Amino acid sequence: MASTHRGRFAPSPTGRLHLGNAWAAVLGWLWARAEGGEFLLRIEDLDTARSRPELTDALLADLDWLGLSFDGAPTFQSRRLELYRASFEKLRATGRVYPCHCTRSEIARAVSAPHGPADEGPRYPGTCLGLSANDSADRARSRPPAWRFRPREGPTEFRDRVHGTFVQDVAAEVGDFVVLRNDGVPSYQLAVVVDDAATGITHVLRGDDLLASTPRQIQLCEALGLPVPAYAHVPLLLGPDGKRLAKRAGTPSLGELRDRAVPRERLIGLLAGWAGLADGGPVSVEDLVPGFRLDRLPRQQIPVEPSIVNDVLFR
DSSP, X not given: OOOOOEEEEOXXXXXXOOHHHXXXXXXXXXXXXXXXXXXXXXXXXXXXXXXXXXXXXXXXXXXXXXXXXXXXXXXXXXXXXXXXXXXXXXXXXXXXXXXXXXXXXXXXXXTTOOBOOTTTOBOOOOTTTTOOXXXXXXXXXXXXXXXXXXXXXXXXXXXXXXXXXXXXXXXXXXXSEEEEOTTSOBOHHHHHHHHHHHTTOOEEEEEXXXXXXXXXXXXXXXXXXXXXXXXXXXXXXXXXXXXXXXXGGSOOOHHHHHHTTOOHHHHHHHHHHHHTSSOSXXXXXXXXXXXXXXXXXXXXOEEOOHHHHHHHHOO
């Protein structure tokens, strides 16, 4: 019987891929292949100010160097704006969104705005919710509005394949959140939900910094009548500063490894060692497929020491 597993890797072409990107890409690829499923590539290039064609080309070359194969051609978010707009209009027609004219600084200054999830900023206090159509139109003449989604009240619960049961009251903890920015570009939350459904994604593996985003995405799926994927949020690689690993941490980008002719098996082995899938020695991604299981992955964040990484990769 054919597998129903379809996963994806969805990088943004705003910089060179680093070890944290490779970590998520390899684990997502292994999960899909271990289940006999498909693995797709999506280029999240809605940030037109930072996304550049040369970075997309480098990204594709880096993934090829890693040895990851994808099923079908990559999709590009920048070419799917009409699809996002249609989904937004569906939300608008059902009364689940409303225009918001507040600036970030105005929201931050609001006395009644406790902090929500780190990715969302202060919880929106609902300032524009009660505006009349005339008042909203008047304000729109000086500043185009963003549009906020009104989540249903009560807990949203799902079972994460790594962390187990996760519960969040989106209305109480996050509040009304943006789905369309004031420049007409869809938010991450809306775009990712529409993209996953449009491409038939059934399983999403990503860093656990996005765990708290998932209830918002589930609510959008419900509002749009879309299927909800299975989720697995893996621990992050952390730099010496205790923050999510990035190029600034002193570890090499994948492009640097390619340029210096480092065997990719060294990097794959390093990642596999952190994941508890192998002993840390050189290995190919194909060799890891038979023994891959999500329950073998660590649950805690993984500190990365740049000097040790460089010794392993450049020895």
